[in-house]
Amino acid sequence: MPRLQAALSMSSLEPITDPGRSPSSKQVLLAEIALLLHELHPDDRYPPEPRLDSRLDRDLGLDSLTRLELMARLEQRFRIEIPESAGFAAATPSDLLKALHGARPRGTIGVSSVLELARREHLELPVAAVTMIEVLAWHAERHPERVHVHFSGGTADGIELTYRALQGAARRVAAGLQSHGIGPAEPVGVMLPTHPDFLCAFFGIVLAGGVPVPLYPPLRPNELTEYWHRQAGILRNCGARRLVVDDALYAHRRLIRSLTGGVEHLLTASGLSSGSAAYEPVAAQPDDLALLQYTSGSTADPKGVMVSHRNMLANLRVMGGFIGVDASDAFVSWLPLYHDMGLIGAWLGCLYYGAPLVLIPPQSFLLRPERWLWAIHQHRATLSAAPNFAYELCVHRIGDEALEGLDLSSLRLAFCGAEPVFAQTLERFATRFARHGFRADALYPVYGLAENTLGLTFPPPGRGAHVLHVERDRFLSSGHVRLSEAPMTLPFVSCGTVLPGHELRIADPDEHELPDDRQGRVQFRGPSACAGYYRNPDATRAFKRGAWLDTGDLGFLHEGELYLTGRVKDLIIRAGRHLHPQGIEQAVGDLPGVRRGRVAAFGAAVPSAGTERLIVVAETRLHDESERQALRLRIQESVAGLAGEPADEIVLATPGTVLKTSSGKLRRAACRAAYERGRLGSHTFWPMLAVLGRGALVAGSVRAGRLGALAFSGFAWLALGLLTLPALFAVALLPTVAARWRVVRGLLAAVQHATGIPLVLTATATLPPSPCIFVANHASYIDALVLVLALPRPVTFVAKEELARWPLARMLLLRFGAVPVARFDPARCTAVVEEASRSGRDFLFFPEGTFKRTPGLLRFHLGAFAAASKAGLPLVPIALRGTRSVLRAGDWLVHHAPLSVIFGAALLPNPDAEHWPETLRLAGVTREFLLAHCGEPDSGSPELGP
Structure with a gap:
């Protein structure tokens, strides 16, 4: 107790500005360590006494994260910057004291001109490259001395790597690997810190025909035993016989070999580069593997995502093109190079676009x-x-x-x-x-995943974060999204729209696609999607859902944008309410007294109740029982605000209890397992009768809801099918288009009434008299049917010519007054409109020409706007909303969802304007109206349409 009191007293002193001359540096250092030990083990009556020669790990039990916390406190206390190499290598308080004496005062940082010259040079892109090898060769040949990467901090502080230097070093590493007998497509582990050696080793493996497997290195070499317990599964899964490490790890090669088993050759980048062998180029193909990206936390069942060169380039090009990256950009990253966001998003993205990259070691960021x-x-x-x-x-x-x-x-x-x-x-x-x-x-x-190489959805650049507030109780109980401004709402952040060329859908547990504003499993497909997991067929089968790939995430689409709500495996089902732990953890972590980022929420199964109990584990340094009780009350209040009910149990844990992965993500499954084994705190499993009853009721309603969705779709198709025959007779036999239109409209109204699908018509202005041109967005097969219901008078549909290739379809189109026109022939559109306008007919165009299953307003074909400009006819935009949710392309399941048809004010062509500028003006104004009312994002621009 006296030692703790001394530590508390010492830690409250004013900051020390010169640790090298201060006689109290030793006392402050030992006092901070003692305070940390007390925070970690508040109930330990006999904690270890820190001495200058104590081992930080073995004697005092300080792990890597705790030592980072200690260094951060010392830097704050002394207002210094500890040399990172000395700080991370420190094994004893004595080593830390020496690091304190060698520290420099904190100072201001000016603007550097190191990268400015490189950024002024305009670069063309390697658009013809089909492998990452060709990308590097492109840059090394055209601007070899351009700065590619600038290292800041760590052992590589101040080093700059040019394209020529990277290619040359990588070739030397490749030659060394070839001399060691590397085989085609052989996985090679890369266990290196943020350093030029990592970049050179990565590309050296690729150039030699191997497949790099990035692995995170231990913070300190003497932690190898614990570290390898977490990483051995990855090396076993990929079968790597070669492992590239730095010199510090190589010094422990005997221990590493005894721990790894299958690794036969322990190599260093410097050793591979020092040989005299010449590099023999290896032909690489687009579908060859560019790397194996192992997802974090994979230990017992590691999953190595197989990323090909084709996948990599497809993703880099679509991401960079979407946000407009070029060589004038500069990227600063502290993200680990073994993680896809740091490896692909930061480094390889900058490599492709020629943008200079500044790399900071992750530990530098965590420390400062x-x-x-x-x-x-x-x-x-x-x-x-x-x-x-x-x-x-x-x-x-x-x-x-x-x-x-x-x-x-x-x-x-x-x-x-x-x-x-x-x-x-x-x-x-x-x-x-x-x-x-x-x-x-x-x-x-943004949203992405290793299984799609990296990025999947991006929002519009420069818009900022977009947040939806959703009615809490309705969402938790049914997964239905209803926007609300009431106090009890759940906020969700938009991750944007799916990247061009890729597709996204939300599916229910039966693999049926859900309409917008319904929570389900996020699934995707596209050119960036990987083929599966390396040597893991079971995980690959579980990942694939027919033509779709399952992310394991939950979310919903709203106006074409993705909102993530949680992970499928982390979902807590408590009395039928679907609770997402992330929001609970964030809210509890914001409370005073709780260690930020050290909260885990999970469900503990109660088989007899058929539901789960909500458990919240929160780390705290509070020891006084009254303060801890007050904290429990605050946590319960916060949880109740988000979940609608309090947690079943709150565990106030000591620092270090909540388990995390190497990249800092919570290991909820591991926390749950530890809790159920009684390692996180006392617990009971008394199920509450009310929870049991409501859980059973809601579970039953969910199953009934799925059956109901199938029944509704079947009924909708039956109703439409029963009225199809009368509609065909009306179109074929009635003498006038107006009569045919009235009968078909009446039959469609009967279908709408029978299915109960709501249809809301809104007119922003009075419709002009005939003749005029109507222009509508196109999102579903039912668009034309909805327009027949909504339009107050018959119109002439301008249909794409392909529909008239079948005799029956051609007869029906002509009898209904439709005009087949090639989508790419504005002159033909103009001629048809000019000829028919003399008879006072209205026309309706879908300027997109077609539709896709992915939400978004496509590029316009300009025929309708050219016709309006040429003929001087008023143009009325019509926004259709909800049709995609009712029936999406490629999915024949009809959903019950509201429909809206919004008529815009008529646009009058300017008779004095030139034809082409006026055509573009009409297209632009129409597009603005449709985007404002159709509830879908922009997937093109009118100027780009033919």
Whole structure:
């Protein structure tokens, strides 16, 4: 107790500005260690006494994360920056004391011109490249001395790597691997820190015909035993016989070989490069593997995503093209290179587009988060990326004094992904750093996964974060989305629309596609999608859903944009309510007294109740029982606000209890297993009768809902089928188009009434008299049927010529007054309209010409607008909303969803304007109206249509 009191007293002293001359440095260091030990083990009556020669790991039990926390406290206390190499290598308090003496005072950072010259040079892109080898060769041949990567911090601080240097070093590594007998497509482990050796080894393996397998390195070599327990499964799965490590790990080669088993050759990048063998080029094909990307947390059943060169280039090109990356950008990244966001998004993305990259070791960021922001300032970076927790860490960990003079105004996109994105975090970050030039519209929440190489959905650049507030109780009980401004809502952040060329859908457990505003499983397909998992056929089969691939995530689509709600495996089903742990964890982590980012929420099964109990584990440093009880009450209040009911049990745990992966993600399954074994706190399993009853009722209603959806679809098709024959007779036999139109419209109204699908008609202005041109967006097979119901008078549909190739279809179209026209022939459209307008007929065009299953307004064909301009006819835009949700392309399941038809004000062509500019003006104004009312994103521009 006296030692703890001394530690508390010492830790409350004023900051020390010169640790090298202060006689109290030793006492402060030992006091901070003692305080940390007490926080970790508050109930330990006999904690280890820290001495200068104590081993930080063996004697004091401080793991890597705790040592990072200790170094951060020491830096804050002494207002210094500890040399990272010395700080991370420290094995004893004595080593840390030496590091303190060698530290430099914190100072301001000016703007660097290191990368400016490179950024001024315009670069063409390797658009013809079909492998990443060709991408590197392209840049090395055309601008060999251009700076590719600048290293900041760590052992490589200040080193710059040009394209020529990267290619040359990679070829030397490849030659070394070839001399060691590397086989075709042989996996090679890469266990290197953020250093030029990683980049050279990665490309050296590819150039030699092998497949790199990035693995995260241990923070300190003497932690190998615990580290390998988590990583051995990956090496066994990929069958790597060769492992590239740094010199520090190579010094422990005997221990590593005894731990790895299958690894036969332990290599270093420097050793591979030092040989005299010449590199023999290996022919690479687009479908060859570019890397194996193992998902974090994979230990017992590792899953190595097989990413081909074709996948890689498809994803890099679509992501960069969507956000407009070019060589004038600069990217600052502290993300680990063994993680897809850091490896592909930061490094390989910058490689393809020729944008300079600044790499910071991840430990540097965790130790001093402000270093990331100052690097953006120093290099005038335009792009950066981080998970949600990093933005939160910057808000709460960095003091104002460390930000004096910081300027973030150069940043145009700050990606936020790799884990759930929270609206509160984005708002706090934007507010905190607005005074330092950060623009809120730079925040860029995205969604991606290794199985799609990296990116899958992006929002419009420069829009900023878009948040929906959803009615809580309805969503938790049924998964239906209803927007609300009431107090009890759930906020969800948009991750944007699916990237061009890719497709996304939301599916129910029976693999039926769901309409918008319904929660389900997020599934995708496209050119970036991987073929499966390496040497894991069971996981590959579970991943595939017919032509679709299952992300394992839950979400919903609203107006074409994806909103993630949680992971399927993390979903807590409590009395029929579907609870997502991420929001609960974020809210509880914001409470005073709770360690931020150290909260886990999960469901504990109660077989007798047929439901789960909601367990919340929160780390805290509070020891006083009254304070802990008050904290429990605050947690219960917060949980009840999100879940509608309190948690079944709250475990207030000591620091270090909540388990995480190597990349900082919560291991909820491991936490649940530890809890059920009694390792996280006392617990009981008394099920509540009310929970049991409601759980059974809601579970039954969910099953009934699925059957009801199938029954409704069958009934809708039956109703339509029964009225098809009368409609065909009416079209074939009635003498006039007007009579045919009236009968078909009446039959469709009967179908709508029978199915109960609501249809809302809205007119923003009075419709002009005939003749005029109607223009509508196209999203579903039922668009024409809905328009027949909605239009107040018969119109002439301008149908694509392909529909008239079948005799029956041609007869029906002509009898109904439709005009077949080639979509790519504006002159023919104009001639048809001019000829028919003299008879006072109205026309209706779908200027997109077709529709796809993915939401989005496609590019326009300009025939309708050219016809209106040429003939001087008024043009009326019509926005259809909801038709895609009722019946989506490629899915014959009819859903019950509301329909809306919004008539815009007539656009009058300017008779004095030139024809082509007026055509474009009409198309542009029409597009603006449709985008404002159709509830779908923009998937093209009118100027690009033929």
